[in-house]
Amino acid sequence: MNPYEIDVYALIYDLVRQIPEGYVTTYGAIAKALGDIRASKAVGEVLAMNPTPIIVPCHRVVMSDGSLGGYTHPEGVRKKAELLRREGVEIIGGKVNLKKCFFNDFKLKIRPFEVFRDYQKRISEKIRLEDYDFSAIVGVDLTYNGRYGIAAVVVFDEKGNPEYVRYYSKKTLVPYVPTYLAFREYPIIEEVSRDLRGYLFFLDGHGILHPRKCGYASHVGVELDTPSIGVAKSLLVGNIVIESNNLAKVLIDDEVRGYAIYDKGRASVYVSPGHKITVGSALRETMKVKKYKIPEPTRLAHYYTKLGKEMFKNRKLLPERLLETPL
DNA sequence: GCGACAG
DNA sequence: ATCTTGTCGC
Structure with a gap:
């Protein structure tokens, strides 16, 4: 496995496409699926650059406490709320109920950050x-x-x-x-x-x-x-x-x-x-x-x-x- | 509440 | 790193 060929951006967009209508996931859940919870901020940055909104439904990714987080759109997070409500996700007090609609059943072939850590171990032995x-x-x-x-x-x-x-x-x-x-x-x-x-x-x-x-x-x-x-x-x-x-x-x-x-x-x-x-x-x-x-x-x-x-x-x-x- | 992370 | 306004010093 060549670590330099792993497209983490594409993997993130693939994961987000797996979230069904009516469900949401969190930045941290995607990061964990990728192999390191510390990548959660980066997940947010990658989604902010989403080249195909709706097709890649990044509005279905929220904060771990159920609050909506951000949405890069002229109408801002209001658009995120509108899209989620239209899909049947309830938003009460600015939060979604993760107990009711949390999606975490991601399918992926490789966990990039696990591959990266293994590679770092091999590199460090050569220093x-x-x-x-x-x-x-x-x-x-x-x-x-x-x-x-x-x-x-x-x-x-x-x-x-x-x-x-x-x-x-x-x-x-x-x-x-x-x-x-x-x-x-x-x-x-x-x-x-x-x-x-x-x-x-x-x-x-x-x-x-x-x-x-x-x-x-x-x-x-x-x-x-x-x-x-x-x-x-x-x-x-x-x-x-x-x-x-x-x-x-x-x-x-x-x-x-x-x-x-x-x-x-x-x-x-x-x-x-x-x-x-x-x-x-x-x-x-x-x-x-x-x-x-x-x-x-x-x-x-x-x-x-x-x-x-x-x-x-x-x-x-x-x-x-x-x-x-x-x- | 604590801890908090290169570019 | 990027963004963006404001301030300081040469």
């Missing part, structure tokens, strides 16, 4: 936390336009100067769900990053500072077999242990998984090794390229991501077509 040589540095970042991800990959030369930027866009199959970021973003950067094996990758997210020791930066590092570092703006898991004015260790089970760098008494970024680098070297390499709050590789990539998005909108950047510009 090497020793220092390997690298030729130069690469910074990666993504932005989104609907379901299309737009990646900017900034490649530096041996002296540390930005040399060129690559742009690439592709439709994403997976919504953002905490702890599964790599399944959303890796397929978009895979093709433009393959030939950069041997570079040190800076990625926007955590490395081993992850509940299953398999964050985005580790995932990318292992898949591309290249050194990688995760630099995140906020913490996903871990306990902070202050070391000095501007540094703290981040521990999981008494193990140092990364560092928090502080600027003026405030955490600026969290650094953790992805693959083929030690936790100490990840910190040192990050400090070397940190001029502002965000280290230069990902800071520049983030800047170019905005240009990439404009080009995407203007049809100068087409889906699954590589664009490269010298800097």
Whole structure:
């Protein structure tokens, strides 16, 4: 089972089509069917993008307490209530009675988040936390336009100067769900990053500072077999242990998984090794390229991501077509 | 009431 | 991440 071929958006729309007229389900019930209750917010986001309302009856998905939740329609949630009433679902005090009309008999062949967790376990077993040589540095970042991800990959030369930027866009199959970021973003950067094996990758997210020791930066590092570092703006898991004015260790089970760098008494970024680098070297390499709050590789990539998005909108950047510009 | 999660 | 108004500082 190739995890990168699983279309979670399509699975969600398929599940919603199974809800019969006169019944409702909840965002959480769909998330559980997909294999992780934590995906419930993402279910709501995916339904808000429903390309075929009524055909995919997303008005039949409500909150776990029976309240209606939202509805992306000019008339808003009033339309959701009208559709449900027309189908015979009673709404009293703004709530449906889930005891009477709760549908949970979903049929599905795969639970994507179970597949993803199994895959993360396999990836985490391949992580090497020793220092390997690298030729130069690469910074990666993504932005989104609907379901299309737009990646900017900034490649530096041996002296540390930005040399060129690559742009690439592709439709994403997976919504953002905490702890599964790599399944959303890796397929978009895979093709433009393959030939950069041997570079040190800076990625926007955590490395081993992850509940299953398999964050985005580790995932990318292992898949591309290249050194990688995760630099995140906020913490996903871990306990902070202050070391000095501007540094703290981040521990999981008494193990140092990364560092928090502080600027003026405030955490600026969290650094953790992805693959083929030690936790100490990840910190040192990050400090070397940190001029502002965000280290230069990902800071520049983030800047170019905005240009990439404009080009995407203007049809100068087409889906699954590589664009490269010298800097 | 508590806890609350990268992008 | 995105959206969107408002404010601060160069």
